[in-house]
Every structure is written in structure tokens, then in C-alpha cells.
Amino acid sequence: MPLSDNGDLMQPGSLPGNNIVFKGYRSGLTLIIPEAGPFENYLQELRDHLKNSHNFFNGAKINLELGNRQLDTEEKAALIRLFQENGLVLRSTGESASPVKRPASKSKAIHGEHVVPTFTIKKTLRSGQRIEFDGNVLIWGDINPGAEVMASGDIIVMGKLRGTAHAGMQGDRNARIFAFQINPVQLRIADVIARGGEKLKRTKDFRPEIAKVKDQQIIVEKFN
Amino acid sequence: MSGKVLVITSGKGGVGKTTTCANIGTGLAIRGKKVALIDADIGLRNLDVVMGLENRIVFDLIDVVEKNCKLRQALIKDRRFDNLYLLPAAQTKEKDAVKPEQMVELCEELKLDFDYILIDCPAGIEHGFKNAVAGADDAIIVTTPDVSAVRDADRIIGLLQTYEITDPKLVINRVRPDMVRRGDMMDVNDVNDILAITLLGVVPDDQSIIVSTNKGEPAVSEQSSRVGQAYRNIVARIEGEDVPFMSLDFDLGFFERIKRLLKK
Numbered sequence A: 001m002p003l004s005d006n007g008d009l010m011q012p013g014s015l016p017g018n019n020i021v022f023k024g025y026r027s028g029l030t031l032i033i034p035e036a037g038p039f040e041n042y043l044q045e046l047r048d049h050l051k052n053s054h055n056f057f058n059g060a061k062i063n064l065e066l067g068n069r070q071l072d073t074e075e076k077a078a079l080i081r082l083f084q085e086n087g088l089v090l091r092s093t094g095e096s097a098s099p100v101k102r103p104a105s106k107s108k109a110i111h112g113e114h115v116v117p118t119f120t121i122k123k124t125l126r127s128g129q130r131i132e133f134d135g136n137v138l139i140w141g142d143i144n145p146g147a148e149v150m151a152s153g154d155i156i157v158m159g160k161l162r163g164t165a166h167a168g169m170q171g172d173r174n175a176r177i178f179a180f181q182i183n184p185v186q187l188r189i190a191d192v193i194a195r196g197g198e199k200l201k202r203t204k205d206f207r208p209e210i211a212k213v214k215d216q217q218i219i220v221e222k223f224n
Numbered sequence B: 001m002s003g004k005v006l007v008i009t010s011g012k013g014g015v016g017k018t019t020t021c022a023n024i025g026t027g028l029a030i031r032g033k034k035v036a037l038i039d040a041d042i043g044l045r046n047l048d049v050v051m052g053l054e055n056r057i058v059f060d061l062i063d064v065v066e067k068n069c070k071l072r073q074a075l076i077k078d079r080r081f082d083n084l085y086l087l088p089a090a091q092t093k094e095k096d097a098v099k100p101e102q103m104v105e106l107c108e109e110l111k112l113d114f115d116y117i118l119i120d121c122p123a124g125i126e127h128g129f130k131n132a133v134a135g136a137d138d139a140i141i142v143t144t145p146d147v148s149a150v151r152d153a154d155r156i157i158g159l160l161q162t163y164e165i166t167d168p169k170l171v172i173n174r175v176r177p178d179m180v181r182r183g184d185m186m187d188v189n190d191v192n193d194i195l196a197i198t199l200l201g202v203v204p205d206d207q208s209i210i211v212s213t214n215k216g217e218p219a220v221s222e223q224s225s226r227v228g229q230a231y232r233n234i235v236a237r238i239e240g241e242d243v244p245f246m247s248l249d250f251d252l253g254f255f256e257r258i259k260r261l262l263k264k
């Protein structure tokens, strides 16, 4: 899932398939359990996995990523028991990573045109929520202070941008950021950084705005 | 009877959760509702002090979930209102002595007997928060009009979505009209612009709160007090009444702005 609530960098392209996956992120080890399919099967898979790994995970602190899957009390208890038996410590669950649409995983070519996948969210991103996506991101809502959106392509906010947005994060200085009002904590396009209220040249009125790189600087101008 | 469980939470500490809980609870009881207050701030209890019931505590929340006593035995009846009860937090035990499942069970049991169950949530988003929200049907978010409290409230609203609480209500506490007028404090509009949830009420900053807290008699029961009126309005709105917002000496535009926000 590209949306994580604990500040982890969620690598694009690491979407879970039909198997459990252990991933190493900045903040430690994350166990990803796929959203679909019976939980028992994954529990059994995990049990086998841990048995074959000969205490490799002993003492490891694990973040749990469940996507939209909700565990009931019994399932949770079974999982925690299995963790304990194998010396794993459950650190956090990614349950709070709220409603996320599964993005189209790869860019395609249609009639020879390069099509960039777009990730769409229909809600306001609140403080502590973060999205990272390899493609464009479209948000039907605001980006509040404390929320972050990173995209390799463009970022389009059908609302107010008051948090942090990073477009063209793989180096594309042609990427753009659009919002109905741009009043961010920080903006980044490729390797260019602008802090809110400081370096940012911005228009005064609240008309739709667009941020782009011009002469090594991010400028925000009226959209028309 | 099937009562409603409301958790009172904020993220940031010291913004007025306990004060709000005591006043809303007392206000609902004055209107004849049967109300239970649960202090979920284990280790740092103080709802009992604010209610003036500290010296009557025999059993607490942990005794109930550990089945050392019956629920009935641990509920303390208020000094003034017969239909108001408090389930105090344990002062001495560890914070993780309660599990979310146990809170759910407790809330279900209380729902059979009470119209409203109000849970006073500890600050933070850790274990105590998870316990406090586990059994809740809805939430009241308390914030003060400052950037960091609003930021934390926003985080809490995001977290509550995973508990299927999607329409929490907002109380903005400690508003100072003089500071707002000078532009030194966020106004209601600024707060609502970010949080964008249903506004339940605005409570002025008022030193009389400290006096009523010391007396153990929440301000809501004082007819003449301005904060009391703010809490009575909040209680009426919880009960579904359409009460106009107090102007709090704001400029006239303030009134209209709130109305418009609420109609959205």
C-alpha cells in the first residue's frame, strides 16, 4: 500500500500479491499480509515461514501492514501468539492506513503514447497520513498540515494544499503541483525545495494555483 | 435501553478533555438523562476530582474488568444528581492493565442501563487512546485554537476513521475573543477550515472554570456563568436541538460564518 500512517517510506511497486511478504523499511521490518483471501492461510504460511527461518526473526520488531483487512479479536490473538512463540515483537499495525484505491501497477503505452498511472484518493489527507506513488496523484480533498504526498509525476489537489507535496520525486523537473490554494509547509519538485511562507513567491488571492520549476526555483502562479 | 457511547479525545494533553467530559455529563444529567462517565486515563485519573467524588472511590475500572467487583459496585453516584455515575480510573495500576476488548464489553454492559456513556480519553495516541475509543460509537474532539492542538486533533480524526468513527464532533475550548479580535489567536473559522468536522460548540477561556473545578461542581450547572451557557448549548446540540452559536463578542460576521459552515 502506498499510504502508510507511521511515516514509513512505502516503496512503489511493493504491492502485496497472494503471499505474505517481509519488507525492510527505514523504520524496521514490515510484515505485509495481503488484503484478500482467508486469514488462516496466511497465518499458516507465516508459521511455515518462521519455522524455516531458524530463529532468524528472533527479537525482531515487526510493523504489520494489513491494508484494508480488519482482523477480529481471535485472529489478532492468534497472530500475536505466533509472534510470541517465535520471539517477534509486534510494534505497530498499519490499520490506520485507511481507504486506499489500488493503483494501476504499471504504466502502459496506448497508441504509442506513454500513459502514466494515476492514484486517486477521495478524501482529505490529515496530519500523519502519507502517500507515495510512482505516477501522478489526484486528491479530491485537502492536504492538511502534517500530511505528505510524494509522486514521481504530477500532484493535483482538488482542494487546499497546506501540507507537504513532492512532485517529480525521481528527478523530473517538469512535474507540476496544482491545487485550489497552495499554502504549503513545504513544496518539492524533483530536487528543488521551497519552504512555505518563505522562499515561495505566491499570488495573494485564492484562485487555482500551479507550482513549477523556473530558473532553479519553484514558483507558484495563478492557473489559467 | 441502548445508550450511546461517546469518547472525548484530543491528541494533545491539557486542552480540556476532562473538563468537557464533566460538564457534558453533568449537563445531560440535568436534562434527565441517565449518564455514566468513565475515566479511561489510567494512572493519571482526575475526572473524580473534577466531579468532587474522589473520597468515595472504593473500586475502579480495573477492578471491574478484572472482575474483582461487580460493575454496580464500582459506579459512584454523583453528589447532586441521582442519574449521574462515575466509573473511576485506577490510580496505581499500569496503563496496559486494560485491553480494548474489555472496554468494548464494559461499554456494551453499560449501554443496557444508561442513555449516555462518556469516556474521558487520555492524551496521546498510544494504548490508552486505543482503549478509550474501542467501545465508542462516536467521538467528541476537544481542541484549543492553536496550531499544535489543531494539528493533533487532525491526526486523531484521521485515526478515528479506522475505528469507523467517521463523523466526530468538535469542541473548541479556551477561545479568547480579545486575542481573536487582535488577530493573535486562530478563530473558529480558521480551525474549522482545517478540521472540517461538525462543530458542537465553542467554549470561552474563563477563570471561573478553575473555581468550579476546585468545588467539584462543573460550571454547566451555574445558570449565570458564561462557560456554563456554552456547555448547556453543547449538551442541547448533542440532544439534537438546533441552538444558535453564542457570539462570544466576535464581530458580526462570525455568526454567519459558523451558520454557513454548519449547513455544508
Ligand SMILES: Nc1ncnc2c1ncn2[C@@H]1O[C@H](COP(=O)(O)OP(=O)(O)OP(=O)(O)O)[C@@H](O)[C@H]1O
Pocket: B010, B012, B013, B014, B015, B016, B017, B018, B019, B020, B041, B121, B122, B123, B173, B174, B175, B203, B204, B205, B206, B207, B209, B210, B213, B227
Ligand atoms: N475553558 C477554560 N477556561 C479556562 N481554563 C480551562 C478551560 N478548560 C480547561 N481549563 C483548565 O485547563 C486545565 C486542563 O484541563 P483538563 O484537565 O480538562 O484537560 P485534559 O485535556 O483533560 O488534560 P489531560 O490531557 O492532562 O487529561 C485545567 O486546569 C482546567 O481547569
Ligand SMILES: [Mg+2]
Pocket: B017, B018, B019, B041, B046, B120, B121, B122
Ligand atoms: Mg484529562
